[in-house]
Amino acid sequence: MLNISNLSATIENKKILNDLNLSIKAGEIHAIMGPNGSGKSTLANVLSGKKGYEISGNIKYQDKDLFKLDIEERAHQGLFLAFQYPLEIPGVNTSNFLKASLNAIRKSNGKKEFDALEFLKIVKKKAKELKIDEKILNRQLNVGFSGGEKKKNEILQMSLFEPKMVILDETDSGLDIDALKIVANGVNTLRDKDRSFLIITHYQRLLEYIKPDFVHVLMQGKIAKTGCSELALELEKAGYEKI
């Protein structure tokens, strides 16, 4: 699904990612943990195509060169990033935005676009399944949303777009236990042999609800250690310094 080799990323003369290698197969869930400043969010940004980084190395996504795809093309081909800090967009109705996005993705895949009624039916069903209050659909996109509501909105989008490769960038940060369960439930429902996840997190807590196949420790821009889900527990006890 995703093959990262020798990836380095520099911003403002600061090397954030340093010769990183990571391979994710279809159906796998990988967790990346790491201290502040280790490059976790940069990795998420580079994967989704954010500009401003000087990049070297290779990323193959579904056997294609990821760097040849523009930001929206990555989304069309099933790459989804749940943002650490989803942006507030005043004046843009959440439901209209979701419909425009979903239809843009469908259109690029040669599928029929949903009309307003069809869309509403689908999005309401998804919201209900995820136990997300459908009232957020009529509000301006993320404007005045609580931290939890913003993250739930990301999970709703993930569930709606049915991506192939999902990156969750600290989606668990700042969530109470109920919201955390909603996020985990969203991921577990989508878990599928054809779909992969990269979960970036600070804490082991989320991994109690989502069982990863691999846990990686990211330090100074590269993978310092890889293990199974027990590694997360060790890190929780001992911290990153021992690595």
Add this chain to the structure above:
Amino acid sequence: MIEELKNTFKSFNEKFSKKNTIAKIRTDNFEKFVQLGFPSKNLEDWKFSDFNRIIFNKFKNININLDQQNKFKFNKYIKEFEHNKIVFLNGFYNEHSFEHENEEKIIFDNLKKGPAYKEHGDNSLNFLNNAFFTDGLLLYVKKGYQCKKPLVIYNVFNTKNNNNFFNQKIIINVEENSKLDILVYSINLNSVPIFINTSNFFLVEKKGLLKLFRINELSNKDLNYNFTQANVMDNSIFENFILSCSSAFFKNEIKCTLQENYSSGFVNGAILAHENLHHELKVNIKHIGQNTKSYQKINSVLSKNSKAIFQGKIYVDSNAQKTNGYQLSKAIILDHNSEFDSKPELEIYADDVKCSHGSTSGSLDEDAIFYLMSRGLNRFDSKNLLIKGFLADAIETITNEEIKKYFLNKLEKKIHEFR
């Protein structure tokens, strides 16, 4: 131009003013105008809009031709919502219908008979309006009557070369406990450039409610100066929204006086200035009564050599304790050759007041574009969505749902045309 205007005025006044007294008042106004001339940037109120230069650049001559009659039928009425209407064709009253209202509760007259208004203040374009105005609207909503549907005032222009200067007045009195929503809709059907100079006066009496909305569909060669004075009395509300998106030059000057206790004034607007447009919104809110409230939210988007200006002042009289005043202007500038100027002012003489103001300008937020693109929208659509959302955020302040929806649709169309 002024010399030619003198001749124009002479023949206009002879023909139009039926009484000597009226002719005299109009002459006084015209002389005042001649003394002052068109406003230039030397005046503080016009420091960002050098109207004298603008009109000389755009027009060789401005002319009123009373012989040119309105032999055309306008029928492009707004279909989106039911409304009462008054139609002016090339500046003259044409027809009206208050079909949704109890007509006994509305007193309506046009100003074709040509009353006169004595010169007052120091605004030369108001003097010019007093000297030249040909028609307008005088309307009273009687005590205790709440109009059921909005009133749309259609200002339709379809004119020939030697008739390009229009002066109108709208004078409305919303009496005690009564309510009226108005949309002023000006449209130029022809390509002949016109200059429209309007003066409007509103009185909202005790517990009254007046909502005033404005949209222009003028050409990118037209000039429009629009002056509004609203006096808001005991416990009454004045709400104003302008969608400023057409005509080469469009200046809206709004003076809202919160005269008595517990009165409120909401003056909001959205400016979409694209391709050499020059739009200004100048708001002056005077808090005179106690416990009065004012709110201003102005969002502007500029591109392709356009200029937009927001000048907003909140004045709080020494008597106006417990005033609550709020003002926020935000602008997005899409390219390097557009310009946004902002002059927010607070002038406060009372001590127990809450006033805030803010002004920001910048480009589109790249992080927001990235967020939208990461959801599958292309860069162009992402930018459009942000622009639309930014302006819609101001339109959302409109409390008449039908008109809000109408404005949101207009905005969508405008953005589609421009981009």
